[in-house]
Amino acid sequence: MRVSNKMIFxxxxxxxxxxxxxxxxxxxxxxxxxxxxxxSDDPVGLTQVLNMRSSLSNIEQMGRNIxxxxxxxxxxxxxxxxxxxxxxxxxALCVQMASGTTGAAQRRSAAESVExxxxxxxxxxxxxxxxxxIFAGSETDSTAFTLNADNSVTxxxxxxxxxxxxxxxxxxxxGGDGQAVFQPSGAGASDDIFVIMKDLITALQGNxxxxxxxxxxxxxxxxxxxxxxxxxxxxxxxxxxxxANVFQGLEISTKERLSExxxxxxxxxxxxxxAKELAYQAALAATSKVLQLSIVNYx
Numbered sequence: 697m698r699v700s701n702k703m704i705f706x707x708x709x710x711x712x713x714x715x716x717x718x719x720x721x722x723x724x725x726x727x728x729x730x731x732x733x734x735x736s737d738d739p740v741g742l743t744q745v746l747n748m749r750s751s752l753s754n755i756e757q758m759g760r761n762i763x764x765x766x767x768x769x770x771x772x773x774x775x776x777x778x779x780x781x782x783x784x785x786x787x788a789l790c791v792q793m794a795s796g797t798t799g800a801a802q803r804r805s806a807a808e809s810v811e812x813x814x815x816x817x818x819x820x821x822x823x824x825x826x827x828x829x830i831f832a833g834s835e836t837d838s839t840a841f842t843l844n845a846d847n848s849v850t851x852x853x854x855x856x857x858x859x860x861x862x863x864x865x866x867x868x869x870x871g872g873d874g875q876a877v878f879q880p881s882g883a884g885a886s887d888d889i890f891v892i893m894k895d896l897i898t899a900l901q902g903n904x905x906x907x908x909x910x911x912x913x914x915x916x917x918x919x920x921x922x923x924x925x926x927x928x929x930x931x932x933x934x935x936x937x938x939x940a941n942v943f944q945g946l947e948i949s950t951k952e953r954l955s956e957x958x959x960x961x962x963x964x965x966x967x968x969x970x971a972k973e974l975a976y977q978a979a980l981a982a983t984s985k986v987l988q989l990s991i992v993n994y995x
Contacts, residue, residue, distance in 0.1 A: 748950050755947050761860040762940045766933065768830050768858075768870040773929045775823040775830075776877070779889070780922050782813045782820075783915055786893070790912040793900060800903040807900035811847065814893040818843045821878055831874040834858050840874045841890075847897055849890035851875055851883060862939050868932055872925075880921050887917045 792798060793806050821831050821841045832840035832853030842850045851874050858871025879888040886892075892914045899907025 748953060752947065752950055755943050755950065758862055758943050759940070759947075762862055762936050762943070765860045765862065765868055765870040766936050766940075768825055769929050769933045769936065771823055771825050772830055772870075772872060773926060773933070775820045776922060776926050776929065779817050779820050779878075780919065780926065782816055783889070783919050783922065786810060786813050786896070787912060787915045787919070790896065790908055790915065794905055794908045794912065796905075803900040803903050803908075807897045810893060810897050810900060814847060814890070814897070815843060817878075817889060817893065818849060821874060828871075829853070830858070830870075831872045831877055833871065833873045836871060841878075847894040849894075851879070862936070866939075868935065870932070877925055880918075886914050887921060889918045889922075892918060 789806055789809060793803050818841050822839055823830055828836040829838065829840045830836070832838050834856040835853045836858055838852045840851065840853050842852060844850060853874045855873045855875060857869040857873045857876075859867045859869050861867050875883065878890065879885065881887050884891055892911055895907060895914075896911035898904075899911060
């Protein structure tokens with residue numbers, strides 16, 4: 697069969713195009729350090745890569761949630777511990793003021809100290825992290841408590857604790873329902889710390905020893921409740937730390953597996969690139985000679 701010049705030229709061009717594609721792919725593998733450039737390279741491997749990238753995205757989101765949760769819980773623990781210290785100081789003051797040797801003037805002076813403590817407790821109950829109030833339930837944009845002119849306190853949040861997701865089916869309450877934390881039996885109940893402080897101020901100003909003793913008992917009740925709240929926060933922080941370690945391990949193992957599938961053996965990839973370059977140069981030289989042939993060469 698007679699082979700025409702056109703067939704020779706078309707074949708040479710086709711072969712050069714294939715070698716060019718091979719060279720470009722080898723170059724992209726080396727430059728990107730990724731052997732999966734298209735689906736046909738490894739359909740199963742690429743599917744695994746997509747699944748692992750999705751898993752990594754979820755792991756990173758859980759990590760952010762845990763970091764947020766740890767920050768809120770640390771602030772909550774600090775605030776409630778400070779409240780507990782103020783309650784202890786107030787209880788010690790009550791012991792002194794309940795003594796029969798203490799005069800009315802001393803009790804009126806002590807009332808001012810208790811007022812200051814009440815203001816401090818309200819300030820701590822309004823603790824916020826990056827502008828979000830941690831004791832306002834899910835109403836984190838609102839100030840949790842308002843101290844009124846008559847020393848009464850109003851709760852502005854709701855009764856839905858703020859939660860974050862730390863696993864596929866796991867969530868943790870990191871923001872408190874303010875009433876559950878500071879008014880466990882409801883606003884106005886005997887264990888409402890704000891009412892306890894308000895009634896104590898009134899008893900001190902009125903030189904009412906019975907009222908002071910009642911406040912002491914109620915302070916003890918709230919102290920026990922407050923201790924339980926702090927312990928609960930501590931347990932949540934431990935859980936967060938365990939989860940953080942688990943996700944850190946998952947992230948490392950997933951990235952290692954991803955690297956095994958995606959990344960080429962660089963020494964082998966570079967050798968392949970050099971081989972493709974050599975083949976391309978050889979084909980280019982041969983094609984150049986073929987394309988230069990004409991009838992003039994035989995005259």
